[in-house]
Amino acid sequence: MSSQENPEENLPSVQETEHTSVAVADEENPFADPGLPPHQHRVQDIDEKAARRSERTVAFLFLLSMLSTVGFIAAFVAFPVDQSVYIFPIGRISALNFALGMTLGIALFSIGAGAVHWARTLMSDVEIADERHAIEASPELRAKVMDDFKTGTEESQFGRRKLIRNTMFGALAMVPLTGLVLLRDLGPLPEDKLRHTLWGKGKLLVNMNTNEPLRPADVAVGSLTFAKPEGLEEHDHGFQTEIAKAALMIVRIQPDNIKDKRELDWSHDGIVAYSKICTHVGCPISLYEQQTHHVLCPCHQSTFDLSDGARVIFGPAGHALPQLRIGVNDEGYLEALGDFEEPVGPAFWERG
Known part of the structure; x- marks a missing residue:
């Protein structure tokens, strides 16, 4: 049988080395297996x-x-x-x-x-x-x-x-x-941080837009004003964390139109202060209808009646907005008389 009849005779021979094999290339066969190069020892090997x-x-x-x-x-x-x-x-x-x-x-x-x-x-x-x-x-x-x-x-x-x-x-x-x-x-947060805000007895109500303390005369009937605690500045490192709990909305209602007795006792001359944080998923409330005294959360349309303890009258929110008890200090500025009595925001008070 000739080499043309038996292709195996054209395969390259193989030379064995210490660790592998190297094929001797056949110049007439470009598809010959070139094999592997000789192994080179590393310094760690020797x-x-x-x-x-x-x-x-x-x-x-x-x-x-x-x-x-x-x-x-x-x-x-x-x-x-x-x-x-x-x-x-x-x-x-x-x-x-x-x-x-x-x-x-x-x-x-x-x-x-x-x-x-x-x-x-x-x-x-x-x-x-x-x-x-x-x-x-x-x-x-x-x-x-x-x-x-x-x-x-x-x-x-x-x-x-x-x-x-x-x-x-x-x-x-x-x-x-x-x-x-x-x-x-x-687990439980140290110092129970979600239960308390920066509001406390004697803290002035500062206008969020003007950054000035508020007087009763600054709040007109039917207006909506946003406030923050005295001493909290926007350039502070923890501003966003604190304002997320302490954001306040202030509305002035004719005292005769306030239905809830406790709300009337905690207000000053018809000025009521409630948490701005919706009790559904924590969105900021920003829409107010002065004829009905209703505030609306723009995220999921939860509606609260500020003339009746900020109770929920529509939407998925499960709780009324927490109210902040306010008064007027000797200098005539609106001040907080304590912190919110219940945690602000969504469903926290349902925790054990």
Whole structure:
């Protein structure tokens, strides 16, 4: 049989090397298998001191990850939410967010960098060509997979490099703690923050538009005025958090038109003050109809009657708006006589 009749005679010969095979190219056959290049030993393969240095480097990265995880937990506890820090060139940002981002980033990066350095310097880097096989695994193939797994375990030196193994386990075990501490916010808030606002006895009612304290003469019958507590400024870091609880709307109604006796006792000359935060989902109420004394939430159309204790007369809101008891101080300015008696906003008071 000639070479033309038997194509196998045109296949290149194969030369075995220490770790792989290299095919001798056949100039007449451009589709000949070029094989794999000879394996090049790394310095860690021939120098145990270099291997130990790599081992210590990997262990250091895993240890750094563990320390960063501890730093994440410490930052979560230590930094208050409203504290800020100046970072050039970003500007002023939340100190808590910066600390959490840095520590968690270092923790995750150190695990990845340690694993990569381990693989590149200590694990086997020998390239092995494997023939394609059927999808269904034969018993022989399954046995080969188990043998390869054992071989890979030995070549990775997982059992030999105990320092790497132990620090890796420590880093992987501690990183999930960063997510566990976040569950703290699902529990009771310290100091019961949702139950109290900045309003208190003697706090002046300050006009949100003019930033000036309000006098009774500033509130006309049929008008709607928005107010904030004295001392709360828009440039304050925690302004949005506090105004979300303390936002106030003031309406002047003829005393004869006020139906609720308690509302009348807590007002001053027909001036009533109610929370601006809707009790449905917390939207700011901004629409007032002076003939009916109704206020409307623009989000879901919950309607409250300010002449009757701000009770709900329409819409999905489940509770009346909390009223703020007000009076006039010696200088003639409107002031709060305490805080809201119930929490503002949606459905908080249904919690146990």
